Amino acid sequence: MTDLYGLTRPELNALVESWGFSPDHAASLWRHLYLGLASSLGDLREVPARVRSRLEAETRVGDLPVRLETASSDGFTRKFLLELADGARIETVLMRFTGRATACVSSQAGCAMGCVFCATGQMGFGRQLSAGEIVSQVVRAARVLLAAREPKRLRNVVFMGMGEPLHNYDAVMRAVDILRDPSGLALGAGRITLSTVGVVPGIRRMADEARPIHLAVSLHSADQEERALLVPAARRWPLDELMDACRHFCSALGRRIFFEWALIEGRNDTADHAHAVGRLIRGLPAHVNLIPLNPTAGYPGAPSRGEAARRFQRVLADDYGLPSTVRQRRGIDIGAGCGQLAAPA
Ligand code: SF4
Numbered sequence: 001m002t003d004l005y006g007l008t009r010p011e012l013n014a015l016v017e018s019w020g021f022s023p024d025h026a027a028s029l030w031r032h033l034y035l036g037l038a039s040s041l042g043d044l045r046e047v048p049a050r051v052r053s054r055l056e057a058e059t060r061v062g063d064l065p066v067r068l069e070t071a072s073s074d075g076f077t078r079k080f081l082l083e084l085a086d087g088a089r090i091e092t093v094l095m096r097f098t099g100r101a102t103a104c105v106s107s108q109a110g111c112a113m114g115c116v117f118c119a120t121g122q123m124g125f126g127r128q129l130s131a132g133e134i135v136s137q138v139v140r141a142a143r144v145l146l147a148a149r150e151p152k153r154l155r156n157v158v159f160m161g162m163g164e165p166l167h168n169y170d171a172v173m174r175a176v177d178i179l180r181d182p183s184g185l186a187l188g189a190g191r192i193t194l195s196t197v198g199v200v201p202g203i204r205r206m207a208d209e210a211r212p213i214h215l216a217v218s219l220h221s222a223d224q225e226e227r228a229l230l231v232p233a234a235r236r237w238p239l240d241e242l243m244d245a246c247r248h249f250c251s252a253l254g255r256r257i258f259f260e261w262a263l264i265e266g267r268n269d270t271a272d273h274a275h276a277v278g279r280l281i282r283g284l285p286a287h288v289n290l291i292p293l294n295p296t297a298g299y300p301g302a303p304s305r306g307e308a309a310r311r312f313q314r315v316l317a318d319d320y321g322l323p324s325t326v327r328q329r330r331g332i333d334i335g336a337g338c339g340q341l342a343a344p345a
Helices: 009-016 023-034 049-058 119-123 132-145 165-180 200-208 224-232 239-253 270-279 306-318
Strands: 066-073 075-082 087-098 100-104 108-111 123-126 154-159 194-195 216-219 257-264 288-291 324-326
Touching: 049 200, 075 132, 087 132, 100 132, 108 288, 119 132, 123 165, 132 154, 132 165, 132 257, 165 194, 165 200, 194 200, 200 216, 216 239, 224 239, 239 257, 257 270, 257 306, 270 288, 270 306, 288 306, 306 324
Parallel strands: 100 154, 154 194, 194 216, 216 257, 257 288, 288 324
Antiparallel strands: 066 075, 075 087, 087 100, 108 123
């Protein structure tokens, strides 16, 4: 059965028209999905019974049931354990900030990249998510905000949940097209960010296809050998190839890149490390996101202290003119921070 949340608007139109029905019925259905945030065909009253019965026979609304919902003690972060149709489980996070909210979505059940400090990497790869399963996570987050009478707050979507999004390129980009549609969730210019561990072919393809989303690259080390210890995927796509791809992205699209750096106490947080990353990305339009390491069961490292983070920022700014931000630590108490998602059975 076709998952309606996996279809772009032109595909939905084509499907409905292929049945010999008016495009107006496709428009009604699209509104039901993305303005009504439907979890089923349920109260779809705007279409005639013959259209509805065809929909019920051949399609489904791929809503993902919530198996567990947890809220951080400060009330700003909610984490959802969602079950897929085959029983696989993923996690999605909704973060509220002043006047806006961000949905952090998963692109895979598990992950094959094996970053040593990441709970998803520690669990291994399960399977790829479909575009519908990705879109459905955002609809879930939007529905929570609608119920709280805050429907306009969903401003951003970040592909920073479980999985490496460029390892599931086609489904992720299809989901992006659906999320960006101006007559639907309308997550347009600058509101979607994809974070990659450095899948070089995917970065190049994003640039060549001029994908209109922000790119964040997880660096964590400016030294190939050291980086490969933290991020095993670096053996397949070494640092020099990764930086070539980043330069290609910036020059092809005229856009900056966000570089992410998990600050691990005593491992990659000294002034020397800051100089190394400054030299590595100097000349690129870049912003560095510093993320004090979040704890996971399978990695013994500790987060850097505030003074180390400030020293790192000073070196980047004073010696290389690089802007940086220390990411707010959100949802750590419920395992919803960066690198903490793991989808328990
Ligand atoms: S950090 Fe991202 S790419 Fe690395 S293992 Fe975790 S989910 Fe996969």
